[in-house]
Amino acid sequence: MAVETTLDRARSNRILAALPRPELERCLPHLERVVYPIRQVLHAPGEPITAVHFPESGWISMLAVLADGGAAEVGLIGREGVVGLPLFFGTDRSPAEAMWQSGSVALRMSAEAFREATAEGTTLRSLVLRYAMCFTAQVSQTAACNGRHSIEQRLARWVLVAHDRDEADEFPITHEFLSMMLGVRRAGVTVVAGRLQKAGLIRYRKGLMTVTDRAGLEAHACECYGVVRREYDRLLGPGWRARRD
Amino acid sequence: MAVETTLDRARSNRILAALPRPELERCLPHLERVVYPIRQVLHAPGEPITAVHFPESGWISMLAVLADGGAAEVGLIGREGVVGLPLFFGTDRSPAEAMWQSGSVALRMSAEAFREATAEGTTLRSLVLRYAMCFTAQVSQTAACNGRHSIEQRLARWVLVAHDRDEADEFPITHEFLSMMLGVRRAGVTVVAGRLQKAGLIRYRKGLMTVTDRAGLEAHACECYGVVRREYDRLLGPGWRARRD
DNA sequence: TAGCTACTGTACGCATTCGGACAGTCGGGC
């Protein structure tokens, strides 16, 4: 069995993978591989953010925590991005929460090292800037989507967004959890998920969802999926997804 | 009548006002005062953004344009900010639209000049970074808000956000227009605006709205107003608003 | 001051989603 080096693993994250070799090598000593349990909170609202994380696989939800104790997902981060943008923006805390949803392997870099690694003239700086633009576009579209589109459209969109960040066609997710992410009732998710399953677009059982017809899902989802996807493709190149179509 | 210099006017925009004098003076030759008609589009979805704008007064809506031809407001920019963040993020276009809503006086800086003015080590760069963080927080909270809160809460919040960016307690806005911004029916706005008026929080007639009880509005609005406001206060200092409480 | 237009008020039936409850079923652990 081959020994997997930090260099190999860094190639899993699309931002790190896009760095020129010398710059990546300067980063390597500051990258530490970490594995977290599912639902692990990477940073909580108002708490200091001490490090950024470059996911190797799976995805992290960015959540806005509400007064009633609930949380609404406003964006999703996978191997195309980095968790901890507030540090880049010059602050060590944020009103949002970052929580692991799937996967759970990332490369961790301390706030201090990240600041140096994104100094003027570095490729990392311009990549993170572009990623920040993508993420903002995702959140913006989510804002519009939450106000205008049906649960069915939003669920189809959510599955596609997650699927883009997953190596496999199946991933663990329950209706209960989806309902929290979408900000709707669990029963509402069950009903529309049942419709999507009946239409042959997905399959699921006991907390495991399988995508069986991507094209069909795209047809059922609102335009928000395509708008954001095109923005990611445009700014990060078309290779940022974990899977091929 | 005193001659108002570009320097004086730059003090109206909180980002420019926060620059050290020498840095501001280097910017001045690149700042041009522009006046636009209401509803003027500063940048349309997918079209090249050729300049940034530092508003002196009033506010601009950032909109996500939807497939049905409608548009949903995802954020609001006033004298505390700058329109054209995509340029800062390294791209000259965006899926969003920026449109004047009130006021309409800004200082314009070309993309080229903006790039130089935000070079490494400048105060402008760090100010714009912090502002970008604020704006992202605003959009995130809007995403959550759109999914969870009632029209009444959202309208109260919207009025507060606009009020923060307006010198006067009254500003021109019709129910029709508010309904487009909030993504709801015009009739829905009329009903809840009527309730807020009956409660003595606002007054309006024929396209002119007046805030008569800010504290009452804050009590009626969802927590989203406070969450975002605190983030702006924290990162930009408490003086970013056009008015006192 | 008459008329026009833009804006506001209100009503009706309908669709979606909610909040809550409860029954059915899957599948891992013992």
Add this chain to the structure above:
DNA sequence: GCCCGACTGTCCGAATGCGTACAGTAGCTA
């Protein structure tokens, strides 16, 4: 192989908001 807990399916009444329509009114313009 059985049990139990987690997950899914379904139902109810109620609330919210939608789409549409039309009437009333304020205020500008001629």
